[in-house]
Amino acid sequence: MWSIKGRLSTRLMNICVASLCKAKQLEKAEVVIVDGIRIGVQPDVVTYNTLITAYCRFVGIDAGYSILYRMKEAGIYPDTITYNSLIAGATRYCMLSRCFDLLEEMLEMSILPDIWSYNTLMHCFFKLRKPDEAYRVFQDILLKDISVHPATFNILINGLCMNGYTENALMLFRSIKRHGFIPQLATYNILIHGLCKSGRGKTAREFLNELVESGHIPNAITYTTVMKCCFRCRQFEEGLKIFAEMRRKGYTYDAFAYCTVASMLLKTGKMNEANEYLGYIITNGFDLDIVSFNTIVNLYCKEGQLDIAYKMLHEAEKKGLESDKYTHTIFIDGLCRTGNFKEAQQHLDYMSMMGFDSNLVALNSFINGLCKAGHLDHALRMFESMDAKDSITYSTMVHSLCNARRFRAASKLLLSCIRGGMRILKSDKRGVIDGLRGSGYSQEARKVQSKIRLAKILHD
Template identity: 25%
Template sequence: MVYQCQKSNMAAKRVTLLSQLSFTSQKKPKPLSTLSTQSSSQATNTNEKHETFVLHHHECHHHIQELTTLLQQGQTEAAQTLTKSLLSSKSPSDLFNLFSFTSYSLKLSFSNILFSLLAQSKMHSEAMELYKAIRKEGMQPSITSLNLLLDSLVSLNKFDGTLNLFEEIIGSGFRPNKFMYGKAIQAAVKLGDLKRAYEFLDDMKQKGVNPSLFIYNVLISGLCKERRIREAEKGFNEILERKLVPSLVTYNTLIDGYCKVGDLEKAFGLKERMVKENVEPNIVTFNTLISGLCHAQRMEEAKWVLKEMEAHGFVGDGYTFSILFDGFLKSGNGESAMALYEEMKGKGVGINRYALSNWLNHLCKEGDFEKAEEVLQNEIEKGFVPNEVVFNTIVKGYCQIGDMNRAISMVEHMEKLGLGPDYVTFNTLIGKFFEMKEVESAEEWVKKMREKGVSPKVETYNVLINGYGKMNVLDRCFAVLEEMERDGIKPNVVTYGSLVNCLCKNGMLLEAEITFKDMISRGVLPNVLVYNTLIAGNCAAGNLTDAFKYFDEMVKGETGPTIVTYNTLISGLCKKGRITEAEALLPKITSNGCSPDVITYNTLLSGYSNEGNAEKCLDLYENMKSLGIKPTLNTYHPLISGCSKKGIELAERLFREMEEMHLTPDLLTYNVLIHLYAEHGDVQNAVSLHREMIDRGICPDKMTYNSLILGQFKNGKLLEIKDVVDDMKAKGLVPKADTYTLLIKGYCEHKDFIGAYVWYREMFENHFLPRFTICKELVIGLKEQGKSQEAQIICLEMKAKGMDNWNSDEDVSELAV
C-alpha cells in the first residue's frame, strides 16, 4: 500500500510537471491587434488554446509513458530513437525534468541515452549542463556516454572543454578508463601543455591503468613538434618495454621528429627498422623523408627516395612534388625546379598556393618577371584560383627592382579577376615609394587604400613612420602616431622602435628617451631591438653612461641582452680607448647565456691594434680560434696592422694563415702589407703584392701608391718615384695633399731640394698647400744649396696665401725680404 501510494504521488507530480511544461511551450505573447477585438473573439481564442494545451499535454504524457515502457522492456535502441525525435521539440533540460520523478534505474537509463545523444549531436553546452544536473541528482553518466562526449569535444578542437570535463570526472571520484585518459592527454598535447599531459600519464599509471599505444603516439607527436627528440625516443622505448607493438603512426611520427631536428641518419635507420618489423612504409613515410632531405638541401638523395617510393607502388601527390619543388628553390637550383614544374604539368599534378608563391618569388628574385606572369597565367587557365598572397609576390618583386608601373599593373590585374588588393599590397607599394623618396606617390597610395575600403593596419602606419623617419621628416612621424590613435589603432613595439631609431639616427637622444618612456607608460613593452637602438645611439654619441643605463634595465627586466647588445657596448668602449673595460664584458656575455662571435673579437682586436698592443692582439686571435670562431678579413686587418711592429715575419705568417682559411685578401689587407714592406725598404715584395692585387682584379688606391712611393724613398731609388706617380695618375688617381707632402718630404730627406721644389710647384698649381714645417725645411734647404730665388718664391707664395706662422718665424721671414 505504501509503495502504491508513493507511486501514485510520483505520477501526480509528473502530470503536474507535464502540465506546466506543456503550457509553457504553448504560451505566446498576445499580438497588439487582439487587444481591440470583441469578447467573443477572445473567448474563441481561449477555447482554441485550451484545446491545443490539452492535446499537447496528452501527447507528452503518451511519449513519456511510451519511453518508460521501452526502457522497462530493455528496448534501448527504440528509446533512443524516440528521445531523438523529442529533442526536436523539447529542450534537454525539459526532457530530463520529465523523468526526474521516475524510479532511479529508469532515470539513470534515460539520462545516459539523453547524454549520449547530446554528445553525438555535438550539443556540448547542453551536454555539460545535463552532466551537472545528473551529478546533482547523485547519479553518474555511463562510461560510454562520457567517452562519447570527450571524443566529441576533442574532434571539434574544444580542448579546454575536454580538460575541464575530465577534471570534473576525476573530482567526482569516478575512475577514468584508458579511453578517457587518452582524450585528456590528447587535449593537453594539442594545447601544448606537455607537462599536464605527463601528469595525466603518471596518474593513470599510479591507478593501475595501462597506457595504450594511442596515448604514446600522442605524446611522441607532441614531443616531436617541440623538437624534444630524446624524450620522444624514451617514449618509443617505453612502448617496447610494455610489450606494445609500434604502429605505422608511431614510426611516421618519430621519423618526422628526427627530420625536424635534422637527424636524417636516425630517420632512415628507423625506416629500415620498421620494414624489418613488417610495418610497411606508406606515402606519408616517404614524403616525410623527402621533406627532411629537401630541408637539408640534399636534393639528389631526395630524388632517390622518390624513386624508391614509386618502386613501392606509391604515386607522388601534390604534396610530394611541392616538397621537392620548394627544396630545389631553397637550394638555388632553379633549373631543376623548372624541370619539376614541367613534369608536374605533364602528370597533371596541381601546384599548391605555397609552392606557387615560392616559385613566383624565385622567378622575381632572378628578375624573370615575364616567366613569373606566364606561370601565373597558365595556372589560372588550368583552373587555379590565386589569392592575394600569390599576386602580392609578383607585386613585391616588381617593387624590389623599382618597376612601379608594372607593380601597379599587377594590382589592376588582381582587380579584374575580382581580387581586391589587401593591406599587404598597399604596404608594399607605399614602402617602396618611400624608399624611392617619392613621398607624394606614397601618400597618394595611402589615399587610394582608404578609397578602396581597405583600412590601414598598424603595419601600414609603421611603414609610414619608418618612411618619413628615413626622410628625416620627424614632425610627420609624430603626426602619423596621432592619426593612429584617432583611428583607434594602438601603436606597437615596431611603431615605437621606428620612432626611436629615427631620433637616434638624428642624434636626438633626449627625444628618443622621452618616446621610450611614453612607450612604456602606454603599456607597450620594449623589445631587444628598441634597447639595442638606444644603446647604439648613445654609444655613437659617446654617451656611455646612458648606454649602460639601458643595458642595466635590460638585465634587470624581462628583455635579455643579445650578442648585438654586448658588441655595441664593446665598440663604444673601444672608441673611447677603454679597451680593458670592453674586454671585461667577455665573461658577462657567456654568463648571460650568449656567446661571443667574430664581431666581438674583431672589435677588441681593433681596439688593441689602435693602441699598438700586439701581445693582446695575438692572445685574442688564438682565443677566438680555440673557441671555434672562424676569423674573417676584418680579423686580419687590425691583427696584421697591430702586429707590424713585431716584424715582417709575423705579418707574413698571419697573411699565410688568412689564405689557408680561404680568405681572399682585399684592398685593405694588401695596403697594410705593402705599407709594411715599404717601411722596411723591401720594395721587391711591395711591388710583387701590388702586381698580385691587380691580377686579382683589386684596384689600388692612393694609400697603395703612397706606400710604394715610401718604399722607393726608403730604398733610395728617387728616379723610380716619378714612374710610380705617373702610374698612379694613369689609374685615374689624382695626387692630393698627402701624396705631395710625402714626395716633398722624401726628396728633402735625401737633400734633393730641387726635386722637392718640382713637386712643390705641382702641388701649389693644383691648389694644395704644404704644411709649414715642410715648407720651412724646403726653403732652408734651397737657401743652403744656393737656390735663393726658388726659396724666395715659396716664401712669397706662402705669405700671399696667409699661411699661419709664416711671418712669425725669423729664419723664414728673412728670406722673404
C-alpha cells in the same frame, strides 16, 4: 573538395616562396610558382606581396613595381600589404616622392593605409634627415587614432638618435615606459646604439643593465653594438672579451662581428690580426655581403696591395654585389696611399656621376692623400672647389699647411673654420698660433687667439 585542397596548396606554396625569397633565391621562388600554376595551384595576394618585398630589396624598386603589374594582370587585387611593401621599397632607396605617389594610389583604390604605411613613411623622412617632418607623421598617427605598433616607437627612437636628437629619444623612451609601454629587446638595442654613436657610452651601459634586469636576453645585435661601443671608447680588451663571449654563445654565425673586430684592428694598425679574422670569414664559407667585402678590400688597400683589393672587388661583383660609396672611398684612400691620384680621381668622378649622396668622406680622404704626398697646392685647389666642408676637411688642410710652414694660409682657413661653427683639434689651433708667432706674425697670432676665445664664449 578540390578548392579546399587548392587553397591549402597555395598556403604551402607561399611558405616555400617566402623561405626562398628570404634566402635571396628569387629565381627558385619563380620556378616554384610556375610549377604550382602548372599543377593547378594559383598564387594569391600573399605570394605576390612576398615577391614584391624581395624584388624591392634585392633587385630594385622598379622590379617591385613590375610584380605589381604582374599581379594585376593575373587578376589579383593589391591590398594594404602590397602597397606597404612597395613603400618600404621606395624608402629603402630614399624615394620620398614615390612613397607619396603610392599612398595616393592607395587612397584612389580605396585601400586604407595602416600603421605600417605610416611607420615606413616616418622612416623615410628620418632617412632623409627630416626629423621634423617625421615627427609630424607620428602626430598624424595619434591624431588619426590609428593604434601604434611597438615598431612605431622603435623607428622614432632610432630616427631621433640618428638625427642628433639623442636627448629627445631618451625622453621619449622614458615617457612611453611611464605610460605602460614595455620596451622590446629591439627598443633597447636601438637606444644603446644611439647612445654609443653620440658618445654616451656610460648611459648606454646603464641601459644594457636595464635590458637584462627587465628579463630580456641580449642577442647578437646587442653584443655587436656594445662591442663597437667598447672599441670607440678605446676599451679594446673589454671589446674582445665580448667577441669571445659571442663566439661561445654561437652568435658569430655571420660576418658582422668579425668585420667589427677586423676594422678596429685595421684602425689600430694591427694588420696581421685583421688578416686572421678576415681570412677566417673568407675561407669558412660565410655569406659575404658588400660590407664584408668592403672590410676585406680595406685591409688590402691599407697594405698597399691594390691588385688584390681589385681582385676582391671583382669577386664581389661576380656575386652580383654592387659597390657602394664606402667601396669607392676605400679605394680612393688606398690609391692615394700608393700615390696613384689619377685613378683615385677616376673613382671620385664615378661617384659623382653615379650620384652617391655624399662623398665628403671621399674628398677628405683625397685631400689628405694629396697633403701627405706633398701636393699642397693641388689639395688647396680641391679644397676651394668643394661646396661642402666639415671639420675634418679644415683640420687636414690646417695641419698640413702648418707642417709646410705656411702659417698665414693656415690661419686664414682656421678662422673660416671657426666662423662656420666647426670644431678643430686643439693641437692644430696651437700649431697655427705658435707658427705665426715664430715667423714674426705675432699680431696675427693675437688676432687668431682672440677669435678662438670669442667663438668659445659664443659656443658655450
